[in-house]
Amino acid sequence: MATLPDTVQTAFDRAAAQRALVLPTIPEELRALEADELLDGATEPLEAIDARDLIIADGNFSELEASHARFTNCFLSCCDFSGALFTDTVFEECDFANTYFDSAGFTRCTFKNCKLTGASFMEANLEQVAFTDCTLAYSAQNRCRWWGMEATRCDFSGADMTEMELHYVLLDDDRFIGTSFFRTPLLGIDFTTCQLEGVALSDTMAEIYGTKMNVYQAAALARRLGVIVAE
Template identity: 30%
Template sequence: MKIDLPKIPLELPEKRFHDIFHDEYFELDTCLILDTTFDNENVSRAHLSKMKIRNSRFNNTDFSEIDVTDVIFENCDLSNVIFRKASIHRTEFKNCKLVGCDFTKSRIGNVKFDNNLLNLVAYGNAKLEKVILTENSLVNADFYDCVLKKVEFNHCNLNEANFEQTSLKGIDLSTSTFETLTVSIEALQGCKVSSYQAMQLATLMGVIITN
């Protein structure tokens, strides 16, 4: 699947993330952020665009209703960050720690999650469209009542993930792994799984398989 990639200028001036407080509307754009610590802050309804953020930490920061467009996060710690009701487009998360992040009720489009820790992340009631998740750990991730449209899970760990009230029609889980999954039979209609996963799911739903 092809998605729209972040549109970021090749040359970016370096800035501090705390410069966001200098703008009345919490806007930060067209810059490079390096080695920043921005923990326990509250900047809801902020705007980030056309920027790269590397080796930075944002633990427990509240970014509710943030607008993120054309941004790359690389080697960042975003543990327990609140992205509730966020709008995230043409964005990439690479080698980041997003444990416990809250993406509930967000709109996420043309986004790549590559090799991240996404354990205990909450996507509940979110809409994900044209999203590629590759080699992520999504243990105990919550996709309750989500809309998944053109979403790819490539070689992810989905153990104990929750897809309750979420249709998996058109979703391919065959390269990913799980021991247990919360999902309804109706939601699996049109979902692609491996033969081993089919047996796992059947067992989880109480089907007795004999030789």
């Protein structure tokens, strides 16, 4: 059986070393957040708030700051959270379709069963963040930084994940169909449990150096290089 060159295996092992995910710290007592407080413009950071069943479209919440917060069953589609800062925040059953999080910061946050179809995270910074059962299809992640990230059973089909910076990323049963990884180094990323089809890479495919794939994923990429793979 052929083995990876020692230099590649060593590079993968070093890059794939994981950091334990730090979950958000949420106080037992939270203050209910009303929609009017957001719509009127929150001039002060939102601390220890519980936002439930909010329905707001096309709202401008740029540079909003929230910490030790929970957002549950909120519809915040087509809103603008550019430059916002979220720390120790939980998002559950929320709809952020086509919402802007450009240049936003997320630290110790979790997203569960959230719709983020077409959402934009361009140049955003996500550190110690977990996505579970979320839809991020056709999202824009250009030049986004992921550090200590986990994604489980998420859909990134058609997402633009170009020129990203990835460190300590753990993927499990995610979908990457037609996803663009152009100029995004994938060193240390394990795709073996994921669906990986028709991804966009540069002509040299340098992005996949030191990436772990199953035999079917690797064979599909090999065919794109003109390699004849025996069945």
